[in-house]
Amino acid sequence: MKIIKQIFDFYINSSIHVALSVYALVRMTQYMFNISHDDAMVYFAFFGTIVGYNFVKYDALARVKKLQMRNELKAIAFLSFVSLIAVGICFFQLQIHTQIVAVAFLGLTLLYTLPFFPNRKNARNWAGVKIYMVALSWVGVSLVLPILNAEIVITSDFYLKCIQRFILVFVLILIFEIIDLQYDDPHLKTVPQQIGVKRTKYLGYILLLIFCCLEIFNVDGNDNLSIHFFSISLQSIIAFIIAIFMFFANEKRPKYYTSFWVESIPVILWISLILLNK
Template sequence: MKTLKSIFSFYVNSSIHVALAVAALVKLTFLKFEILGGDAYIYFSFLGSIVAYNFVKYANISELYHRRLTKSMTGIKILTTVCAIIFVYFGYQLSIDTLLWMLPFVLLTILYAVPIFPNKKNLRSVAGIKIFIIGVTWTGITVLIPVIYAEGALEFNMIIEIIQRFLFVVVIMLPFEIRDLQYDGKELETIPQKIGITRTKVFGSILLVIFLLATVFKAELFSTEILSTVSITIISLLFLWGTDKKQSEYFCSFWVESIPIMWLFIWVLMQNLFG
């Protein structure tokens, strides 16, 4: 039992789970817009997410482990290094245009973690924008870049999808902001710090309503699109209102981060049931 718990802890802490969430949203985009041959980009986004998230999470605290590296931290470093090498391999399989479109989001990730601004600040520490940077980055990587990868034009439905994806990511980040309320400095001015936990949940609920209603504006609506969007809206709403400042260790880092995977599963299920 202890071994299984250690494996699960490594799975979550090494960012494999959140990388699967990113890859699930990429796959969802390919399925929604019937984009074929996207496996290389899915692997690329999965591996890149592991590298990026571990860089953001552990770059600033690596010195804490300099004297006494735990087995877990050593394993995370090895995993990240291996993923970085394979990430470069899949990068060579992508077009130059795709890689160029990736640059702004790579830059955002670096600026999010590396303190290059005055007073040794990074973007994460700039008041009020953390959650929206994550929203922009996830949206770009999981919707915009896949479309560019497929060399397709940005049609109206895709623009609606971009808006929806941004709203969705912002909402599922709110439980993390509520969780971190007791740890974040007041200078961060996160949404729960500014308006409180209950109003944050109301704010997220409003965003989910907009997310759901935006579906109506898509040029073509199918049963799969409608039912999967309604389902994931309800699931996200339940998790949002089930969030508290004091929560179980893996409520956010596993269950909330599983919501994108649930969305992909629901889409595939609805597609098989209704075509």
């Protein structure tokens, strides 16, 4: 059991699980916009998430030498290095305009992690900014980049999907902020710190309702009523599952509540989408 727990902890701590969530969202984007044969984009997002998240989590501590290189951290460093090579290979298979936008999102990640401005902390520690930067990054990687790389014509459906994806990620982060409330620095001014846990949950429910309502307007001229009804039903199921996790979220929940179960939601949705369309 100890070995199984160590493997599972490595799976979580090395950001493989969160990368799988991003992978699932990219696959869902490809399904929604009928994109096929674009594995380079999928694996760019997957390995890029591993590199980005591990950089954000471990870089600052490593630079000030407060983090001892235990065996697990050495393994994470090795995985991140291999993932960086994979990201580079996938990057050069993307369209030029996709590469340019991807570099812009890389800049956002660096801004989030490194203190670029004099006498200022990195963006991760800017009061009230973290949740928006993370949500925008997820929208960019999981939706904007796949659409650009596939050279899909931008329509109103794209913008609605961006808003929905932002809301989806934003609400998931709210759950993280509720769980981490007792550990977060008060100066971060997270949503629960500013308005309290109960109001944060109400905000989450309202956003999920908006998330569902927006699907009514996601009508493509080629869609028939049955497909549109299926899409609305799927989005409603998504919102309901997230609302349940939001309802039971509190500061006493173990770390796996968010780091595994909440981050599993995109994967569950993707698998459900595959099974329902067989």
